[in-house]
Every structure is written in structure tokens, then in C-alpha cells.
Amino acid sequence: MVDKVQAQSMTATYQPSMVNYRHFSVRKVIGKTALYGTLIFFAILSLLPFFWMISTSLMTASDAQVGRLVPTTALQFQNYGVAWDEGNFGKYFMNSVIIAVVTLMGVVVTSVLAGYAFARIKFYGRNVIFTMLLATIMVPDTVTLVPNYLTIRGNIFPLPLGDQSVWFVGGNSWYDLLSALTIPFMGSVFGIFLLRQFFATIPDELWDAARIDGAGHLRFLITVCLPIARPAVVTVVLIGFVGSWNSFMWPIIITESETWRPLMMALNNFIEDAGSRTHLLMAGACITILPIMIIYFFAQKTFTQGVATSGLKG
Amino acid sequence: MFKKVMLFLIIILALGILPTFAQDDPYADVDPSGQTVTFWHNHTGGRARVLDTIVRVFNNPTATWGAENTEFFIAPETSDPVDLNALAVALAPVAAEYNTYGITVEASNQGSYGEIFEKIRLAIGANEALPNLTVAYQNQAATYQFDSAGEALIDMNLLVNSPTWGMAEEEIAQFFAGIWQSDVFPTFGGERYGFPVQRSMEVLYFNVDWLAELFANGHISFEGAPTTPDQFREAACAAAANPFSGAEVDAPESSMGYEIALSASNFAAWTFAFGGDIFDYENNAYTLNTAASVEAMTFIQGLVADGCARIQTDPGAFTAQRNFGLGTTMFAMQSSSGIPFFQLAASRDLGDGTLEPRFNWSAGEIPHTTETPVMNLYGASVSIPVSTPEQEVATWIFVKFLGSQEVMAIWGDAANYFPTRADAAELLDATFERIPAYAATFPLLQYASKEPGVPGYDPVRNEIQNTMVLLWDFPAGETPEEVAPLLDALNENANIILSEFSN
Numbered sequence: 001m002v003d004k005v006q007a008q009s010m011t012a013t014y015q016p017s018m019v020n021y022r023h024f025s026v027r028k029v030i031g032k033t034a035l036y037g038t039l040i041f042f043a044i045l046s047l048l049p050f051f052w053m054i055s056t057s058l059m060t061a062s063d064a065q066v067g068r069l070v071p072t073t074a075l076q077f078q079n080y081g082v083a084w085d086e087g088n089f090g091k092y093f094m095n096s097v098i099i100a101v102v103t104l105m106g107v108v109v110t111s112v113l114a115g116y117a118f119a120r121i122k123f124y125g126r127n128v129i130f131t132m133l134l135a136t137i138m139v140p141d142t143v144t145l146v147p148n149y150l151t152i153r154g155n156i157f158p159l160p161l162g163d164q165s166v167w168f169v170g171g172n173s174w175y176d177l178l179s180a181l182t183i184p185f186m187g188s189v190f191g192i193f194l195l196r197q198f199f200a201t202i203p204d205e206l207w208d209a210a211r212i213d214g215a216g217h218l219r220f221l222i223t224v225c226l227p228i229a230r231p232a233v234v235t236v237v238l239i240g241f242v243g244s245w246n247s248f249m250w251p252i253i254i255t256e257s258e259t260w261r262p263l264m265m266a267l268n269n270f271i272e273d274a275g276s277r278t279h280l281l282m283a284g285a286c287i288t289i290l291p292i293m294i295i296y297f298f299a300q301k302t303f304t305q306g307v308a309t310s311g312l313k314g
Numbered sequence: 315m316f317k318k319v320m321l322f323l324i325i326i327l328a329l330g331i332l333p334t335f336a337q338d339d340p341y342a343d344v345d346p347s348g349q350t351v352t353f354w355h356n357h358t359g360g361r362a363r364v365l366d367t368i369v370r371v372f373n374n375p376t377a378t379w380g381a382e383n384t385e386f387f388i389a390p391e392t393s394d395p396v397d398l399n400a401l402a403v404a405l406a407p408v409a410a411e412y413n414t415y416g417i418t419v420e421a422s423n424q425g426s427y428g429e430i431f432e433k434i435r436l437a438i439g440a441n442e443a444l445p446n447l448t449v450a451y452q453n454q455a456a457t458y459q460f461d462s463a464g465e466a467l468i469d470m471n472l473l474v475n476s477p478t479w480g481m482a483e484e485e486i487a488q489f490f491a492g493i494w495q496s497d498v499f500p501t502f503g504g505e506r507y508g509f510p511v512q513r514s515m516e517v518l519y520f521n522v523d524w525l526a527e528l529f530a531n532g533h534i535s536f537e538g539a540p541t542t543p544d545q546f547r548e549a550a551c552a553a554a555a556n557p558f559s560g561a562e563v564d565a566p567e568s569s570m571g572y573e574i575a576l577s578a579s580n581f582a583a584w585t586f587a588f589g590g591d592i593f594d595y596e597n598n599a600y601t602l603n604t605a606a607s608v609e610a611m612t613f614i615q616g617l618v619a620d621g622c623a624r625i626q627t628d629p630g631a632f633t634a635q636r637n638f639g640l641g642t643t644m645f646a647m648q649s650s651s652g653i654p655f656f657q658l659a660a661s662r663d664l665g666d667g668t669l670e671p672r673f674n675w676s677a678g679e680i681p682h683t684t685e686t687p688v689m690n691l692y693g694a695s696v697s698i699p700v701s702t703p704e705q706e707v708a709t710w711i712f713v714k715f716l717g718s719q720e721v722m723a724i725w726g727d728a729a730n731y732f733p734t735r736a737d738a739a740e741l742l743d744a745t746f747e748r749i750p751a752y753a754a755t756f757p758l759l760q761y762a763s764k765e766p767g768v769p770g771y772d773p774v775r776n777e778i779q780n781t782m783v784l785l786w787d788f789p790a791g792e793t794p795e796e797v798a799p800l801l802d803a804l805n806e807n808a809n810i811i812l813s814e815f816s817n
Contacts, residue, residue: 275655
């Protein structure tokens with residue numbers, strides 16, 4: 001009898017919890033489905049342009065001209081070869097690599113040094129200077145185009161490393177030179193800001209310990225801060241690389257010959273005033289984004305770490 | 315005493331006359347031998363390759379061109395519109411007539427028209443050397459002169475009329491009068507800042523088969539392309555209601571009569587077709603609110619309100635070309651230089667590069683209320699920036715070469731731009747046969763009108779475009795904005811901009 005009562009009572013107490021559990025489970029499933037459904041929807045949405053780009057790059061000219069989503073004939077892999085040859089991609093590709101590497105070397109050096117100084121060295125006017133530096137992010141590129149152009153042409157003050165040279169030796173104008181495409185971009189406010197945020201999080205105890213060992217700021221920066229800051233530095237490099245790789249307006253203004261024209265100019269070969277050769281344009285676009293995709297693929301983990309640790313939000 | 319007076323008078327006269335002779339031809343004693351000419355242009359792809367060939371042959375007119383000579387053989391590319399080696403062989407004798415001075419031209423793409431405009435304005439602002447030759451629309455050339463206080467470009471009249479280097483009257487007479495005059499600037503004392511080596515025209519692209527279908531089914535009352543606004547409305551509305559049997563089934567947009575491009579050239583073309591003009595050249599003022607403009611814009615607004623027309627969804631992606639090619643848009647109005655792209659859109663590629671037309675299409679006049687068509691003819695000329703007299707003459711020799719009958723015909727054939735001289739048509743028979751739309755629009759050159767070549771027209775074009783959005787971009791069923799007040803405001807703004815570029 002007791003057993004029966006106990007069993008009834010157990011059943012009585014058990015059943016509601018089962019209902020709750022079921023209820024909770026259904027809600028959870030619905031929630032998860034909605035969540036994943038939404039995520040999948042947006043993932044497809046963001047992948048669609050890539051799909052369209054790749055698909056168009058494999059179409060015939062007439063299929064691309066009417067904006068089809070998928071090719072109606074055999075895949076035109078030869079579009080890549082045609083785009084490469086006609087856009088002179090070999091030349092422009094190499095130029096872009098050199099421009100990006102030279103620029104990034106400068107960006108890393110200036111960002112690390114300035115970021116460290118703003119984060120860890122107390123000096124008069126530090127916050128004011130940093131605020132002013134940040135404010136320059138708000139100035140649109142179009143506003144600074146004319147002054148930048150005048151500076152590069154040596155009209156504001158003579159430039160020491162330019163004119164008539166292939167690399168860095170010559171007269172006072174950097175027009176049509178590698179220096180015009182790299183040096184002005186070696187100071188990145190964003191890079192300085194990012195690294196400053198990171199360096200500010202390094203505990204003072206580490207600095208104290210380094211001081212006891214006789215280290216100065218430079219040694220502390222190189223031996224202690226930089227190894228820790230690897231993710232943040234990689235983030236700066238990646239973002240700087242994308243910026244340098246994608247630049248178009250400035251190179252077109254500041255170059256006249258093909259000597260240092262970057263990859264984006266090659267894409268311009270497929271656009272005319274009354275139409276475009278979309279299939280070649282997309283094949284060229286695929287070639288153009290490939291290095292960025294590869295670099296991001298290898299640096300993805302470090303990049304995510306860098307974004308997370310420096311307090312950046314999307 | 316008398317002798318002394320006479321001698322004195324003779325000396326005075328000589329002093330007075332001599333400079334006049336010298337002024338007649340300031341280039342008389344210039345030797346252009348061995349000069350290098352830099353040429354900035356906007357052409358890409360096949361057009362750039364043709365231009366490059368023209369330049370290469372000009373630089374080496376006595377070379378043995380053609381496939382046999384490896385040194386001068388031009389390796390073919392997929393996008394070459396013609397056999398460039400054959401073209402080089404045909405050009406060489408012409409080039410030999412012009413370039414007897416060892417002139418070398420270095421042509422390079424410097425971006426689009428807009429980017430070149432930007433670059434040259436920056437260079438003028440920085441007081442830097444300009445290229446020896448550049449493509450420039452008339453309003454851009456005028457802006458260069460405004461920016462530089464009249465010192466950026468040379469007055470090409472001095473070279474056109476030069477007894478030593480100029481052009482014969484008979485040759486000048488071959489140029490279409492309206493086009494020839496379009497590079498002469500009354501606002502700058504009648505000076506010539508450009509030379510017309512090509513032109514395009516705002517033309518109406520239409521689906522021939524669809525029109526025939528509408529007529530056969532009794533949906534429209536006329537055969538062929540519409541020539542009046544009433545016929546245009548009839549066909550556009552009929553097309554919107556009766557889809558084309560040959561339209562692609564998976565087309566992204568519904569059938570539409572007319573796909574509107576938001577551009578100032580479109581605004582001007584419709585105003586011209588309704589018998590008006592957008593600029594008063596006598597009083598040097600914009601006239602964007604005349605009765606013709608109001609009537610034209612009201613006409614288009616009515617088409618939009620009735621569901622017979624829509625603004626093209628993405629002009630940057632040339633959606634009007636796309637929808638036209640898919641058979642869902644009956645009419646599109648665009649530059650004649652777009653003919654190759656419309657041809658591509660309206661064809662099916664069989665996979666081996668062979669194009670098979672999906673339907674018959676053509677291009678023609680803008681439907682008009684005037685007795686004869688009035689076409690909006692535009693296009694960049696080439697302008698010669700100030701350099702040394704030797705370089706200016708060398709550049710001029712190259713310009714004359716570009717303006718020769720043979721080169722114009724070759725350029726017209728390969729690039730599908732219109733030549734600016736009538737006798738080029740004699741050499742274009744094969745082109746007319748190959749591209750019917752080009753043949754159909756070529757005779758319209760005689761009805762040319764033009765947009766104002768005044769400084770500051772570029773920002774005015776933006777203002778016009780913004781107004782077109784206000785006029786035509788409204789939800790279905792809603793009352794659109796009134797046309798006249800909007801055009802009044804537009805005209806006022808345009809004239810304020812003009813005054814800013816006049817001081």
C-alpha cells in the first residue's frame with residue numbers, strides 16, 4: 001500500500017516535471033531552429049555576392065551581360081586566362097604585392113611605436129594629441145585629396161626622396177613613384193589606436209619587473225609587449241593589407257605610367273563608359289580577392305583573437 | 315624732307331604690319347621633329363588596343379607592319395574587335411603622310427572621363443605640367459580654362475588656320491558643321507579648345523520583334539519604331555501590359571515599356587525632342603524650365619504614373635541593357651557607344667564565342683514633336699594643353715592624323731563611335747552591314763544638338779539628376795511632384811552654379 005502511495009506520489013511529482021521538460025525542450029528546439037535558420041539565411045545572403053561573382057566569372061559574355069545567376073553554357077574557365085592577359089594582371093599583381101609589403105612594414109613600425117607611447121609613456125599633452133589623432137579618422141578622404149596631391153607633387157614643401165627614380169632616390173616630387181603609394185599610408189591612425197588599446201591592457205607589474213631587470217621602454221616593447229601583442233599586430237597587418245590592396249582612387253590620381261599601378265587598376269580595364277565586360281571583370285575580381293582570402297584563412301584565429309583582445313567591435 | 319617722312323612712314327607701317335603677319339601664324343617657324351607627345355585617354359579593352367595600334371603605326375609609319383614581320387607583329391587578344399595587324403597595314407601609308415617628323419606619341423589610359431577630369435584639375439591647381447593631349451568634354455575643357463584663367467589649353471584655331479600646319483578648307487568642310495562648331499567657345503572669345511575626333515549620341519534602343527508583335531496583335535496602331543511622343547507612349551504602355559513572347563522566363567523584373575536612365579544627357583535629349591534647349595547661348599544662361607522641358611518631363615512622369623516606365627534599378631550595373639537583353643524592356647535610351655553592349659545583351663553566346671541574336675533590335679531617333687529629329691550629340695574631343703610650340707605642333711600633327719578620313723573610319727568601325735566627318739561614311743559600308751543599329755543611327759548625325767559646353771556643367775548635371783529623381787521616383791498610386799516648380803528651382807540653382815564659374 002505504502003509502495004502504491006509512494007509510487008502514486010512519485011508519479012504525481014514526476015509528471016509535471018516531465019511536462020516542463022517537454023515544454024522546455026520544444027521551446028529550445030524552436031529557439032535553436034529560429035536561431036540557426038536566421039544565421040543560415042544571413043550566411044547565404046552574405047555568400048550570395050561571392051557565388052554570383054564566381055558564377056559570372058565562368059559565364060559567356062552574353063550570359064553575364066544579362067545578369068544570369070548561373071551559366072547556361074559550359075563553364076568558361078578561359079575567362080581567367082583572358083582577364084589575366086588583357087588586364088595585365090601579372091604586372092599589376094606584383095606592384096600591389098610590393099606596395100602592400102612596403103606600406104605594411106611602415107604601418108607596423110609606426111603603429112607599434114606610437115601605440116606603445118600613447119599607452120605606456122606619460123608625456124605632456126598625450127591625451128590631447130591622441131584625441132586629435134583619432135579625430136582625423138572623421139575627415140573624409142575626398143577632403144584631403146587636394147592637399148595630399150599638392151604635398152606629393154612637392155608643392156607644399158620639397159620632398160627629399162623622389163622624382164625620376166624607380167625607388168627612393170631623386171628630386172622633390174613623388175608623382176608616379178612607389179614612395180607616393182606607400183609612405184603617405186605608413187602612418188595608420190587605426191593601427192595606432194588598436195595597438196594602444198592592446199598595450200594599455202598589459203599589467204604594470206610586467207613593466208615593473210622589466211625595469212628591475214634593467215630594461216628600458218624599447219627593450220620592454222620588443223621583448224615583452226610585442227610577443228603578447230601578436231594577435232593585435234596581425235589584425236593591424238590584415239586590415240592594412242586589405243586597405244592597401246583595395247586602393248584605387250589615390251593610385252589613379254598619383255600615377256601616370258604603368259610602372260607602379262596596383263591591381264585595382266587592372267580591373268578598370270574591363271569597364272567602359274557605356275558598358276562593362278562583366279564576365280572578365282568578375283574573373284579579375286576573383287583573382288584580386290584570392291590573396292586576401294588566403295591570408296585571412298591562415299590568420300583567421302589570430303585575427304579573431306586580436307579583435308577580441310583589443311576591445312574592437314564590429 | 316619728303317624722303318625722310320616717307321621713310322619714317324614706311325618704318326612705322328612695317329613695324330605695325332610685321333607683328334600682324336607674325337600673329338597670323340605663330341607656329342610658322344616651329345620644327346616639331348623628334349618631339350614626344352603624351353596622350354591621356356579613357357579607353358580600355360578592345361578600344362584601347364585599337365587606339366594603341368593607331369598610335370604604334372603613327373610612331374613607326376615606315377615599318378613593315380603585318381603578320382610577316384615579327385618585330386611589328388601585334389599578338390591578338392580575345393577582345394580585339396578587328397584584326398589589328400591588318401589594320402596596321404592599312405594605316406601605315408596614312409601615317410607616313412602625317413608623321414614625317416619622327417614624332418613619338420605615348421598614349422596611356424588614365425581612368426574614366428571623370429577621373430581624367432579630376433587629375434587635370436588637380437594638376438592645374440598644383441601648377442604642374444599637363445599631358446600634351448587629353449580627351450575632354452567641352453564643359454571640361456571650359457572648366458580647365460576657368461580654373462587656369464585661360465592658360466591651360468591652347469586655342470586650336472591658331473593651328474587649324476595656320477598656313478603652315480593648318481587644314482584645307484575642303485577638309486574642314488567635310489566635318490559636320492554642328493560638331494565642328496561644338497568645340498568653339500563663345501564664352502571664351504570664340505577660341506577653339508578641342509578637336510572632334512569622335513562623337514556619340516543619345517539614341518533610343520528598341521525591340522523590333524516586340525513592336526511587330528504588338529502591332530500584329532492590334533495593341534499599337536503603327537508599324538516600326540515610334541517617331542512621336544504619342545506613339546512612344548502607346549508602345550511603352552502596350553509593352554508593359556503585353557509581355558514579349560521571346561522574353562526570358564526567369565527574368566528578374568516584369569515587362570516594362572521604357573527604362574529611364576537618370577542622366578542629364580537624357581533630360582537634354584527629351585527637351586531637344588520637345589523642341590527646346592537647356593541653355594540660352596545668347597544670354598549665357600541655363601534654360602532648364604522652358605515649356606519644352608516642362609512638357610517633356612511631364613510626359614515621362616505620366617508614363618511612370620501609368621506604369622509604362624520605370625527608373626532603371628541600378629545604372630552602375632547597366633540594368634537597362636540587361637533587361638533589354640532579357641526581352642523585358644521595350645525601350646532604353648542611352649549613348650550610341652553602348653551599341654556593342656546592347657548587341658551582346660540581345661544575343662546568345664553558343665559557347666564558342668559565336669553570337670546568335672535572341673531577337674531583332676535596333677536603335678534610332680528620340681520620338682519628337684519637332685518636324686525633324688533633334689538628337690543630343692555629345693562626346694569627348696581632344697584638347698591640347700599649353701606646352702612648348704614644338705610639342706604643340708607635334709601634338710597637332712597627331713590630332714590631324716586622328717581626324718583624317720581613314721583613321722576616323724577605322725575608329726568608327728572598331729570602337730563604334732561616330733566619325734565627325736561625313737566622308738568617313740564612304741569607308742564604313744562593311745560596318746553598316748555588320749552593325750545595323752550603327753547604320754540606322756549614323757544618318758541622325760545631321761540632326762545634332764548639343765549640351766552646354768560651359769564651365770561648371772558637371773555639378774549642374776548632378777543637380778539635374780537629383781531633380782529627375784524627385785520627378786519620377788514616387789510610389790505607384792501617389793500623386794507625383796509638380797514639374798514646373800521643381801524645374802524652376804533647378805534652373806535657379808544651375809544659374810547660380812554658372813555664375814560661380816563666371817567670376
